[in-house]
Amino acid sequence: MATGQRGADYRGFVLLSILLGTWWEARAGQILYSVSEETDKGSFVGNITKDLGLQPRELAERGVRIISKGKTQLFSLNPRSGSLVTAGRIDREELCAQSPRCLISFNILVEDKMNLYPIEVEIMDVNDNAPRFLTEEINVKIMENTAPGMRFPLTEATDSDVGTNSLQKYQLSPNRHFSLVVQSGDDGTKYPELVLEKVLDREEEDVHHLVLTAYDGGDPPRSGTASIRVTVVDVNDHTPVFSLPRYQATVPENVPVGTRLLTVNAVDLDEGVYGEVTYSFRKITPELLQIFHLDSLTGELSTLKGLDYEESSFYELEVQAQDGAGSLTKAKVLITILDVNDNAPGVTVTSVSSPVPEDTPPGTVVALFYLQDKDSGKNGEVTCSFPENLPFKLERSIDNYYRLVTAQNLDREKTSMYNITLKATDGGIPPLSTETHISIHVSDTNDNPPTFSDSSYSIYIPENNPRGSSIFSVTAQDPDSDKNAQVTYALAEDTIQGVPVSSYISINSDTGVLYALGSFDYEQFRNLQLRVTARDSGDPPLSSNVSLNLFVLDKNDNAPEILYPTLPTDGSTGVELAPRSAEPGYLVTKVVAVDKDSGQNAWLSYRLLKASEPGLFSVGLHTGEVRTARALLDRDALKQSLVVAVQDHGQPPLSATVTLTVAVANSIPDVLADLGSIRTPSEPDDSDITLYLVVAVATVSCVFLVFVTVLLALRLWRWHKSHVLQASGSGLEDVPASHFVGLDGVQAFLQTYSHEVSLTADSRKSHIIFPQPNYVDTLISQDSCEKSDSLLTSIDFQECKGEAPSAQQAPPNTDWRFSQAQRPGTSGSQNGDETGTWPNNQFDTEMLQAMILASASEAADGSSTLGGGAGTMGLSARYGPQFTLQHVPDYRQNVYIPGSNATLSNGAGKRDGKAPAGGGNGNKKKSGKKEKK
Numbered sequence: 038m039a040t041g042q043r044g045a046d047y048r049g050f051v052l053l054s055i056l057l058g059t060w061w062e063a064r065a066g067q068i069l070y071s072v073s074e075e076t077d078k079g080s081f082v083g084n085i086t087k088d089l090g091l092q093p094r095e096l097a098e099r100g101v102r103i104i105s106k107g108k109t110q111l112f113s114l115n116p117r118s119g120s121l122v123t124a125g126r127i128d129r130e131e132l133c134a135q136s137p138r139c140l141i142s143f144n145i146l147v148e149d150k151m152n153l154y155p156i157e158v159e160i161m162d163v164n165d166n167a168p169r170f171l172t173e174e175i176n177v178k179i180m181e182n183t184a185p186g187m188r189f190p191l192t193e194a195t196d197s198d199v200g201t202n203s204l205q206k207y208q209l210s211p212n213r214h215f216s217l218v219v220q221s222g223d224d225g226t227k228y229p230e231l232v233l234e235k236v237l238d239r240e241e242e243d244v245h246h247l248v249l250t251a252y253d254g255g256d257p258p259r260s261g262t263a264s265i266r267v268t269v270v271d272v273n274d275h276t277p278v279f280s281l282p283r284y285q286a287t288v289p290e291n292v293p294v295g296t297r298l299l300t301v302n303a304v305d306l307d308e309g310v311y312g313e314v315t316y317s318f319r320k321i322t323p324e325l326l327q328i329f330h331l332d333s334l335t336g337e338l339s340t341l342k343g344l345d346y347e348e349s350s351f352y353e354l355e356v357q358a359q360d361g362a363g364s365l366t367k368a369k370v371l372i373t374i375l376d377v378n379d380n381a382p383g384v385t386v387t388s389v390s391s392p393v394p395e396d397t398p399p400g401t402v403v404a405l406f407y408l409q410d411k412d413s414g415k416n417g418e419v420t421c422s423f424p425e426n427l428p429f430k431l432e433r434s435i436d437n438y439y440r441l442v443t444a445q446n447l448d449r450e451k452t453s454m455y456n457i458t459l460k461a462t463d464g465g466i467p468p469l470s471t472e473t474h475i476s477i478h479v480s481d482t483n484d485n486p487p488t489f490s491d492s493s494y495s496i497y498i499p500e501n502n503p504r505g506s507s508i509f510s511v512t513a514q515d516p517d518s519d520k521n522a523q524v525t526y527a528l529a530e531d532t533i534q535g536v537p538v539s540s541y542i543s544i545n546s547d548t549g550v551l552y553a554l555g556s557f558d559y560e561q562f563r564n565l566q567l568r569v570t571a572r573d574s575g576d577p578p579l580s581s582n583v584s585l586n587l588f589v590l591d592k593n594d595n596a597p598e599i600l601y602p603t604l605p606t607d608g609s610t611g612v613e614l615a616p617r618s619a620e621p622g623y624l625v626t627k628v629v630a631v632d633k634d635s636g637q638n639a640w641l642s643y644r645l646l647k648a649s650e651p652g653l654f655s656v657g658l659h660t661g662e663v664r665t666a667r668a669l670l671d672r673d674a675l676k677q678s679l680v681v682a683v684q685d686h687g688q689p690p691l692s693a694t695v696t697l698t699v700a701v702a703n704s705i706p707d708v709l710a711d712l713g714s715i716r717t718p719s720e721p722d723d724s725d726i727t728l729y730l731v732v733a734v735a736t737v738s739c740v741f742l743v744f745v746t747v748l749l750a751l752r753l754w755r756w757h758k759s760h761v762l763q764a765s766g767s768g769l770e771d772v773p774a775s776h777f778v779g780l781d782g783v784q785a786f787l788q789t790y791s792h793e794v795s796l797t798a799d800s801r802k803s804h805i806i807f808p809q810p811n812y813v814d815t816l817i818s819q820d821s822c823e824k825s826d827s828l829l830t831s832i833d834f835q836e837c838k839g840e841a842p843s844a845q846q847a848p849p850n851t852d853w854r855f856s857q858a859q860r861p862g863t864s865g866s867q868n869g870d871e872t873g874t875w876p877n878n879q880f881d882t883e884m885l886q887a888m889i890l891a892s893a894s895e896a897a898d899g900s901s902t903l904g905g906g907a908g909t910m911g912l913s914a915r916y917g918p919q920f921t922l923q924h925v926p927d928y929r930q931n932v933y934i935p936g937s938n939a940t941l942s943n944g945a946g947k948r949d950g951k952a953p954a955g956g957g958n959g960n961k962k963k964s965g966k967k968e969k970k
Contacts, residue, residue, distance in 0.1 A: 178363020593687020
């Protein structure tokens with residue numbers, strides 16, 4: 038008893054293991070469901086969400102849907118319950134015909150992961166079809182001499198159901214002559230046969246009517262009937278006999294309509310009407326009657342329409358041969374259809390992801406599609422291809438599904454859309470192909486910063502530009518799209534001379550147009566460097582910078598400024614002195630001017646506008662030097678008035694004028710006689726010339742009286758001064774310069790410009806000596822102090838008496854001297870060709886201007902002495918202390934004098950009390966000799 042129990046437990050365990058293994062195999066492989074045919078629409082098939090491990094709400098979220106291979110959708114998904122239900126009424130016989138098992142296969146697609154799950158549903162048969170005879174009446178002809186026991190085959194019934202619901206038995210209506218025998222074929226088909234139980238007598242009854250009923254095994258069972266008409270004929274002892282028990286034919290599916298497939302042939306040994314054989318189909322469906330035709334007389338089997346291997350690859354027909362008396366025999370005809378490559382492959386696109394971000398990593402699935410071909414064998418073997426130059430590749434999934442995945446990184450800026458042509462080709466001969474187009478759009482990501490066409494820009498703008506004017510426009514290109522390509526512009530936060538750049542320049546953030554917020558002045562600054570940032574609107578935004586160099590171009594907006602002679606500020610009048618013994622070319626004075634502009638706008642030229650004695654003086658075109666054009670004559674007036682104009686080379690040119698007064702005399706009485714009449718010249722009034730003549734006569738008279746008075750005053754003043762000097766024992770260091778020339782201040786002394794003054798105190802007399810023209814510019818040296826004139830008594834200064842401090846002043850260094858061709862000036866001072874070339878670059882002109890301005894500034898603050906000390910760089914007294922350049926060491930190192938090949942150089946080593954290499958003192962001695970003569 039215990040042994041039996043253990044056996045039962047063991048069998049239960051084995052059964053459980055088998056069931057679990059079957060369930061796990063279904064879970065791991067395909068999912069199998071079953072449903073009965075003819076169920077209502079929406080009938081439950083299986084819990085698909087449970088089997089897939091999903092929740093019902095995830096069906097829509099994850100894009101779960103059914104992909105069916107057939108044309109008709111048999112099943113659907115219930116979105117609320119997540120169950121697989123029927124999409125309509127299912128007819129098993131229509132789907133699977135007589136197949137013992139009817140399986141419907143399809144796939145479930147989870148779209149977000151591009152996963153496929155194979156599903157199989159078995160359609161269970163129900164008894165919805167009754168057995169049916171092909172004809173309602175069966176005609177049987179039996180000879181009257183037929184022996185009992187003879188069997189006559191009857192047309193069998195067909196039932197579309199399978200299993201127990203199919204045809205199970207036949208039943209013949211009760212009669213006394215016949216019985217029914219049912220035979221079973223190799224394929225299980227049941228064939229009814231009519232058995233003659235009793236000899237017939239045509240004369241007794243020539244026609245017998247019977248009813249044949251066919252039953253299936255359903256619950257409840259269904260049935261079908263057919264009437265049997267038995268005709269009794271005369272004796273026919275031979276039946277037709279086919280030449281072959283089975284006829285076979287193999288034809289390609291593309292044979293033309295009406296093609297003869299084969300010919301059946303049966304022979305009857307009887308003669309006359311009993312030997313005439315006719316052919317007909319014995320077992321055939323209405324569908325086959327529309328495909329095949331059997332000639333009743335010749336037995337030729339031909340086609341009524343085109344064959345299609347995809348619909349059926351094999352046909353089994355049954356034909357019968359009957360003689361005139363009604364004897365018949367049967368034979369099978371087997372038709373095999375050969376496949377030809379008459380169907381092109383098909384491509385079904387299941388899912389496409391578009392657009393695809395351009396930063397999608399390689400290996401991302403972008404499309405899923407299915408390949409199919411109705412042909413078989415090699416004709417149904419499909420391969421897929423697409424152009425090789427695309428950044429995609431194909432991967433095979435389950436069944437004939439393929440995935441299109443990215444093979445490399447995408448770049449929307451190179452290609453924003455891919456029109457992919459999928460070409461499916463079968464293996465037939467010749468091969469057939471189908472093309473399907475898939476469009477993949479690439480969406481943009483912000484992976485490109487804005488870029489400028491150049492790394493830097495140079496902007497040129499004339500000075501004095503209008504406020505708010507547009508001066509330049511920058512443009513940055515961004516190959517991205519939409520917001521990622523929307524570029525805005527901004528100025529970098531820089532400062533210029535401590536002021537933000539935004540105070541000078543503004544930029545339109547949308548267009549990149551730069552505007553000047555103010556008017557630029559070339560003399561204030563000439564170069565403005567700034568940076569513009571271009572930024573897109575992506576997330577995160579990208580940016581790039583570009584440098585801009587703004588160059589301010591000079592315009593001729595400054596007129597020349599005359600540095601020498603300057604207008605007096607103390608009410609005195611500056612007078613230039615020229616001795617009557619001056620030779621032609623004698624340097625009387627020099628007009629010094631500068632221009633704040635640069636380049637051509639600062640190139641100055643000088644010309645003589647007006648002179649009281651035309652032809653007596655000339656002005657250097659480029660130097661501004663006023664020289665005598667001829668020898669002075671006795672008839673030349675003592676006072677000469679010159680108007681000199683200075684003009685730049687700008688467009689339009691600007692100019693300035695200065696009026697010079699030159700006193701021409703050889704002796705002091707001549708000067709003093711006319712000293713009171715020297716005034717700043719003015720334009721005569723031409724309206725009343727007579728009045729001027731009267732005034733002139735009166736003036737001459739007054740001058741004579743003044744001259745006599747002045748002579749007496751000077752005699753008394755010199756006598757008194759000599760006593761004061763002897764009593765004090767000091768020189769004239771503290772005497773203002775205006776006491777020497779009758780004017781006050783350094784500026785008045787600048788206007789004396791070209792004369793040496795020597796005062797002597799020994800003889801209690803003073804004399805103004807006009808030296809002969811001297812073209813070597815030197816300062817007064819100790820040797821010149823030692824010289825005395827036999828005609829004049831001199832005043833002994835401390836420097837000349839030896840009462841000066843012990844540190845004796847060193848002679849001037851000749852390296853600091855300007856030759857006659859190197860006197861300071863904005864455009865050079867070279868003698869000779871007045872048409873000399875101007876400086877070729879703006880730098881030379883600006884350096885020269887700086888030198889002149891520095892020297893003029895030194896003269897204005899009165900820091901130089903009249904004696905030309907160590908700081909005067911050895912400049913001649915003819916040019917005066919205003920050209921002392923001790924405060925401009927940078928420029929004297931290498932100053933180019935336009936029109937000359939000379940360069941000022943610093944010879945500091947020659948300033949240590951040693952006499953310079955030069956003949957400056959010798960020239961002074963020579964001048965002294967001339968004075969004695």
